[in-house]
Amino acid sequence: SSSSKDNSVKKIQDKKTITVGTSADYAPFEFPIVKNGQKKIVGYDMLIAEKIADNLGVKLKIENTEFPSLISELKNNKIDMILAGMVSTKQRRKVVAFSRSYYTVKNVLLVQKKDANTYNTIASLKGKQIGAQQTTTQESIAKQQIKGANVVTESVLTSLTTELSQGKLAGVVVENEIADNYLRQFPNKYAVAKVKLTTPKDQRSVNIAVRKSDKALLKRINKVLIKLQNNGKMAKMLKQAQVLQDKYGK
Amino acid sequence: MFGFMKQYYPVFLEGTAQTIIISIIGILIGILLGLLFVMMRLSKLKVFEYLARVYIAIVRGTPSMIQVMLIYYTLSKVISVPQVQFLGSGLDRVIPGSIALGINSGAYTAEIFRSGIISISRGQTEAGLSLGLSEKTTMFSIVLPQAVRNILPALGNEFISLIKESSVLFYIGVQEVTAQALGVGGTLYNFVPPLIVAASIYFVLTFLLSQLMQFIEKKMGRKYIQSN
Amino acid sequence: MFGFMKQYYPVFLEGTAQTIIISIIGILIGILLGLLFVMMRLSKLKVFEYLARVYIAIVRGTPSMIQVMLIYYTLSKVISVPQVQFLGSGLDRVIPGSIALGINSGAYTAEIFRSGIISISRGQTEAGLSLGLSEKTTMFSIVLPQAVRNILPALGNEFISLIKESSVLFYIGVQEVTAQALGVGGTLYNFVPPLIVAASIYFVLTFLLSQLMQFIEKKMGRKYIQSN
Amino acid sequence: MTVEPNIIEVKNLKKAYGENVVLKDISFTVKKSEKVVLIGPSGGGKSTLLRCLNRLEDFSGQVIFENQDLSAASKEKLRALRQKMGMVFQQFNLFPHKTVLENITFAPIKLKISSLQAAQKKALDLLEQVGLKNKANAYPQSLSGGQQQRVAIARALAMDPEVMLFDEPTSALDPEMVGDVLQVMEKLATEGMTMIIVTHEMGFAQEVADKVIFMDQGQIADSGSPAYIFKETANPRTKEFISKVM
Amino acid sequence: MTVEPNIIEVKNLKKAYGENVVLKDISFTVKKSEKVVLIGPSGGGKSTLLRCLNRLEDFSGQVIFENQDLSAASKEKLRALRQKMGMVFQQFNLFPHKTVLENITFAPIKLKISSLQAAQKKALDLLEQVGLKNKANAYPQSLSGGQQQRVAIARALAMDPEVMLFDEPTSALDPEMVGDVLQVMEKLATEGMTMIIVTHEMGFAQEVADKVIFMDQGQIADSGSPAYIFKETANPRTKEFISKVM
Ligand SMILES: Nc1ncnc2c1ncn2[C@@H]1O[C@H](COP(=O)(O)OP(=O)(O)OP(=O)(O)O)[C@@H](O)[C@H]1O
Ligand SMILES: Nc1ncnc2c1ncn2[C@@H]1O[C@H](COP(=O)(O)OP(=O)(O)OP(=O)(O)O)[C@@H](O)[C@H]1O
């Protein structure tokens, strides 16, 4: 496109590949499955990434690493964009550019089924251990809102939910969609607590991150997102990812 | 590059204290388990020897990260520790975590003890026995004191690697120095400077430990190795 | 509990292959660096000795996880590796990652070589020199072959710990066995069973390696240690 | 020589390490106050035999010491019997982490045979006898080999043994140290101690021995008075060995 | 004895390990075909002196070998000179990872002094001389100490040395092995080899030596013909030492 001042799109098209960075332990956004004996990283984010690649006419390559290192990876040109359920916080906006939002986050507290009605207020969580993934918005929500609780941070979400299921943690702050998936998968094990967590405005929208210099790419990505939203495919893809996780997460 | 330290140094201090504490607990438990398992390993009862061999083989054959997580999940079902906060982490994590470190270290310590015992020539045991001393007295008063002296360098190395391995406790939510560095790195969106700080802290800790070990070695040795 | 394996075994196979490959590269680089640094360490040129000491001290005094991340970030700025996919990870990660493993292992290997060289009595060197052989020939034809044989067990241990440590490459996105296990755990929303699978894989790998080392040891030993 | 009772009887002693039969059917007796010297080529089984006498090795056959069967003795019994047999090793085997005095007093005190005072007094007496009273507070490593061996003898004597077993006590010593140790042993011999000695010091053997046993390939190949073994024997293996080492 | 030129001249040789002065101003000469025996108490510096002669240690003072100053020699020169001095150690120091034959042929082949065939032929000749031709393909560990030492002598001889240095070649041996090694050395002596020998075998010294040097505390305390050292000397330290070891 003529308006772009940089050659970020051209570079990708020359390479014939766009590399997306993600941290595939965050179903249904991104998670590994085995299909026909082949490992694949799938999920809502990956479906969107594919559409972007299609639109650019290039192949999609997925780099799977730890969530906390994704932004470093992007800055070091190891990847071209991040789709990892990443929320566009003020802090992050200082270092990377974000696309328009493709998902709005609501955070909830995932608890054991037996505690479904135990934690109704912030006060009821006083002195309890609450888990949140390190360097995520959930960590800051837990730390800022659940006053009086002890926040435990670890790098992998699953290790937190494993602890929850064993009673080591009273609850884990997770994104609504993930909580839903846990409930669907293990209806007898988990529940969402009644306690209200507010998700601050700047921590609500999930976006795609690119380098600040890659303005042309960002423009292209926003175009794709608008199209997917308008033709209703976005919602379908989320469903599709949930179904996949239900199927493979057994 | 390290300007962030002005703001974040308390986090690193807390993490360092946590690392020191879990390492000390881990080392102590490792020594106790090491003694127990080396006795089992050298025991004439085949069951004991077998159990000790299996323990040592499993610990040495699998990554400590996985061990710590599995031990932590198991231990936390068995022992109950009050959820008191301590240097930014619950004691119910710090304690099983350090025990897990100790269980890991015990296997290595047992092997070090064994090499030390083997290094003391059979002649020392025979001299003890031929004086009519019991096998236990010979082991504890004649062989072990010499063995400990011989294995001090190896023990020092094991303690140093325990300090470094203690960073795996970050997987079970213990906020030791690596966890803190990664947290700060995540906030800064740049891991390199906080990791360099963490590495320097480990370097200082392990350096101090190795100086301490050398001091002990000299002190134990001075008595009886006099060049004539 | 392990029903998921029916579906997910290819992931673990791929991860295992990746672990094996990075370990082999790491071991080879470690041996080369070990040889280089032991020669520097024993060199009469103080600069070399000093450099080797510093390298060994830094590597041994800091956690391998931090080393790997720092080396990776540095290397990836310096050397450019094509981003070819290989067993689920980019070569641009696999290669700097295994080099980082090798740089870590090299320090330990150098110290093992040194202990081996020291263990060969000064008499062997003197016998070589007194025949008019050069110091280099004496080192490479007389001392080193014997040293290598003496240090095989220690080298074996070092290789085993390298295999286990290779799991730190998952921090830089190399999809080795631990990374795969954690990923599968994410899909299953439970990662105890995949971690047990990963631990078993490491156990088998390290067991096979130690068998191999014992076989080599016997083979090297058979020749000349004959009980008379 | 008066006729004394047997203090040690070895009957059909056999010992193998795996396939390797090291002692084949050894029988002999030692009378009270008798000095028996064992000689023979390397690997012949001399050390193994001494170690069996103290049951530091398991074996088949019988070793009867003061009318007690060692092979059948309980652990406690065995410890009591071992106290009555002093043993001196080729490599001295002093405890390097204890002073000379502690080396000598450790067992008597630990086994509650003497009080600390009594044990120390006795140790100093013994050190005086072996000419090392001034080394009481030294550590073994600071002594020469000959001095260490004399301490080892004092250590064994501190238990008031009935028998002393010596396994090549001088062969790890520098030549000029050998004399001092042999002198201590000669003195012991004159005082009437029962002694079994493995040695290559043929002069000493001729002088001190009541009986010389020539061991070869795990067997008693020849035995008799020093005069017999060193001069009269017709056994070709004994003769060959003697000619080599004299 | 004909008057031969000096093959080795040692002038004011001094050697210290840190503070510990081990050799204090040693001077002596060795003539071609001469047999010099070094005796003296342990720690007196005999081994250190031999090692200096081969410049295995750095030292101050001069060692002149065939009119070349060893202390000033370049690395290559030094290697060439060392080839002309065979050295036999107390602990044999055979290369355990090489067969007997390889032990002997390794240096000549590596240094391109002989072809493989020539070296092997010579090695077998030498093995025959020391009575071990049948052990050519054995590894050192399978040999007895005496056999190993004889191989070590053959290894040194394979370089056609002008001088042979022996450092207590028999003191690590079982007594019945000593004779075989001394016999090989005696033969060498008769054949006219220049030899410097540290030994405690006084009988051998008396028989073979042209000159005996008594070293004590890093100095030549006494020296002369065997008759002088063993019988006539008035030096009290020599006399004391001789009385102890004879
Ligand atoms: N612990 C052991 N295990 C296996 N074999 C052994 C052991 N100890 C000794 N032997 C073997 O037993 C045989 C006799 O050894 P022993 O030490 O009793 O001989 P020796 O007569 O004392 O010889 P030397 O004069 O060399 O001391 C040798 O063949 C030796 O290899
Ligand atoms: N590498 C070394 N470092 C320090 N001191 C040494 C070294 N080698 C020998 N010495 C010292 O040098 C002195 C002379 O030793 P040397 O081995 O030459 O004596 P020796 O006459 O050969 O004795 P022995 O009869 O015991 O072989 C001793 O005091 C010894 O401790």
Ligand SMILES: [Mg+2]
């Ligand atoms: Mg013996």
Ligand SMILES: [Mg+2]
């Ligand atoms: Mg010497």
